[in-house]
Amino acid sequence: MLLKWFIDHQWKQATRSPIFQKNLIVNIFLGLIVLLLFLEFLVGGIYLGNKWHEIFPDVHPVTKFNSFLLYYFAFDLILRFMIQTLPVLKIQPYLHLPIRKSSIIHYLLSKAFLNVFNFLPLLIFIPIAVFQIATNYSVQQAWVWIVSVLFVVLSMNYLMVYIKKQLVAKPSIVGIFGLVMLALALLDRFGVFAISDISALIFDAIILNQELILIPILLFGFVYFVNFSFLKNKMYPEEIQIRKSRKLDSISDFKYLKTLGQTGEMIGLDLKLIWRHKRTKSIVYMTPLFLLYGFIFYPNPEFKDFFSFKIFVGWFVTGGMMLNYLNYAFSYESNYFDAILAHNIDMHRYFRMKLTMGILISTFCYVITIPYVYYGLDILLINSSMFLYNIGLLSFILLYMATFNKNRMDLSKGAAFNYQGMGASNWLAMIPAMLLPILLYHLFKAFDLPMFGVAVNGLLGIIGLMFSKSIMEILVRQFDKRKYIMADGFRKR
């Protein structure tokens, strides 16, 4: 009963980690959010599955859905590359024990099975199978379809495990893959070459010829076997670990920044910090998701006059990235926080540097998202106002709140679904960040001054910037008060 021991050890490893124990409340909160997300997906999936044939009344609903599947799998692959983390069982302590290698590998691989990406799509696929395929064909065919699709999803899962272990897929390759998919989608859209037809053909064929279910199952078996034999031959700790790239990056020299003296040097340090750690780097990779967020809402006529929502989106696209940076301004540096304190670094400059970085990030996001003006001048106005609010008020609030986070942050893991090192203060910071502008807007709207409600946010930002010197003074004093507690927390590994 080896498996029992493995699971037992994993469970203990998770629950005994100091982060889990310290942050029980945060964990419960997170659990609730995950549950909520799950329920939302479930309800959305059932709704979509139930009404699918009404969305595309002219075509066969199942064929239509099947035509999207290849696109979905391509998207799934890209998303997995960006945020799927490798399952790690600390295998070293087991290797010298009389345990068969293959048991360890099977366990390692079965851990990869428990990935949220493998189950979330089922919340949509199962309702489709129930409401569309079972009604249009037969229950048995619905089973065949759902099993086939599930095995393709699992194949994607293990393909990504293999690719990531091999490290053959560089971000640039994935970028090219994404561009190719985009090009194919465009060709499809203009009727030159239709991937969607091929997609529909493949998955319709499986429904009609049920013995074809073997193909996805064999595909899955093949990918699993490739993973297994790869790991079996590489069962040495130094080989199984992801080879660290020993190559240095090319950003090592900031000639321009050096001329700016200590502040420039500190900014250079922070840029390196971001670029040389997996967690911070993956946040950078997620930037497009933040910036493109507007496309989900702006084109939708339902949101045309939904101002408080536009305020939220404006806040998010111009300030979301900044929030990610400033909220963890100090915990990102938890690894060497003692050095920051003990070296001859002027704290006023240190804070100015953090603020400058935040403003630069927000400015970048603001400039990039100016084209949203295509969807209306009001959007540009709101975004400008929110941009000022973000850099002139929120930035200070975030830095203030950041002094309350004393959790050591491990930057060597990816960022997605990674809540290690997040404290209650980080969650608390989001409340004023999101709600304050909307509340202000509603306050003025109640007096029939909606546009003033938008402008007042920007005004607050300008006032904040005008008084930035005195606010900085308060922040540094706060930091001096909190630094012992922060340093103590950061030292706890």
Next chain:
Amino acid sequence: MIDIKNITKVYNGVTVLNIPELKIIKGESFGLVGNNGAGKTTLFRCVLDLIRPNSGEIISDGHAVSKTAAWKSFTGSYLDEGFVIDFLTPEEYFSFLANINGLSKDDLTEFLKDFEEFFNGEVLGKRKYIRDFSSGNQKKVGIAAALISKPDVLILDEPFNSLDPTTQIRLKNLLKKLDEETNTTMLISSHDLSHVTEVCKRIVVLHEGDVAHDIKTGKDTLKELEKHFAV
């Protein structure tokens, strides 16, 4: 140079540090020994204003360390791996510190040249980040970094630990030279009694947070210390 007055530190009701008075004069080489948990690192952290003592204060060259930051400009320190910025290469880290401390490029080149022997060809030009170095080589980086600003006060916690024998000897020579040729005040803790008696002219033994002995190093110091620790 460094005045420790009435320092106490209490964790969970246990007093881990209790020093009514301790004066370290300018240019003194001060060794701190004691078993695990004796309070060595706690004392050094207090001196560097990294933890807040429950009572008392520490004055470094007239500056209360918890009130101003003026002492930082003349204090170099390396306590543990948390003192180096590990995602930089050693070269980047040194040039960062040079910039922070207002050293010129030539100063930096000269400084690194002085440390060539100490680095033993294992630190510079490796095209590796500090986090990828062995702990011994990381320590070399940290110790050199503490010395880059030519500090008046040097604080090292267990500097001999995890260094190879050759480097231990080189470090001893380096510290002795520093003691003889400059007026650097050195605070060095160690578990290795022979190393610390060789380098330091004054040894303080901490025992459960209290100063148990305060000895001027002489011929018999090592024997005396061994007697104290042989329980």
